[in-house]
Amino acid sequence: MTTELTDRVRSAVGAVTDPELRRPLSELDMLREITVHAGVADVGIALTIVGCPAADRIEREVRDAAAAVPGIDAVQVRVGVMSPDERRALTERLRGGRAAREMPFGPDSLTRVIAVTSGKGGVGKSTLTANLAVALAGRGLRVGLVDADVHGFSIPGLLGLVDADGLPPAPTRLDDLILPPVAYGVKVISIGMFLRRPGEDAAGAVAWRGPMLHRTVQQFLTDVHFGDLDVLLLDMPPGTGDVAISVGQLLPHADVLVVTTPQPAAADVAVRSGLVARQTGQHLIGVIENMAAMTLPDGTSLDLFGAGGGAEVAAALSTDADVPLLASVPLSSALRAGGDDGRPVVVSHPDDPAAQAIDAAAAALAARPRGLAGRALRLSV
8 A cells, every 4th residue: 555655646746747848857857766665755856956946836836746646644745956967867758859059940840939029119119928828828729938029028027937036037047958937827037137137136248249149040030949839929129130030040940029009100110120120031820900999988999109109110122921910909007017017918907908809919929830831841750
């Protein structure tokens, strides 16, 4: 009976998921000796690194899992750390045979890469990107998000990945792999997570030129362990500068989603960002109009920024192929407040008109997974 009870405890504990790697502890070889005596389960686990930020959560969930097994009256958890050899073996397993610094999102990848771009800043592109990512994850997709707006990073704050001082957490490093923090089911990486210095209560500013920007984006795509993703979103900086060119070089097969606001001043520049993406070989998949007309309590409509810009951008870009207007997102105080509070509107106020428009865009994107045509499939015999 003791052996059978021990096996049940091992099975229950092994099913606990590492919150950073998103895999069961049993698959990660994080279980150590487990014994049961007189109703007391003694459970050993090994964390990946010293000071693992998820240590308390893992220990708590291991304790709860073991205590939930019938016949267990008390649980003792012993927490250790993997040896360097165990860590190296885990790193190799996580790479899945891929060499270090090899691009996992190449032309043969099953992950659909979507770069969200705009011509001008201030059109709400980052807010829309964050909400789209959360909406896609809410539909059961595995989603990653790269904050490629290196100079104006804002994704961590929009997703609540900040501490009491408003600063993003430093990602966990597993040898030469970077484990992205997770918010609302989305794996996130941003340069803001690397800028905090000991003893300082503010993140540093980035004043880099082209080569450093290119290297940063490249590292985000190669050194961060996103695992198997259905969709990888890139929050692009506004305009058609160094990062847009780098992404075009690194991910020429990526899809591009253009964000604009209704007024012509934003729409005209948004068209240019779409044209540059097309010149690099990327595929334009749609336009989202933000800050569109909102309906006031008395039923009247407020066109604060005019009307029609999104449709104009879609029409201007529909020269070689149809580029649809996926959504027109109305002005929304809930959308703005959610960005300030780190609570995306698609989660905090799903009935808000802006949230419904964003979710409709996410539904359209989710309905068009990346196809297999023209790509090599790795088959094992």
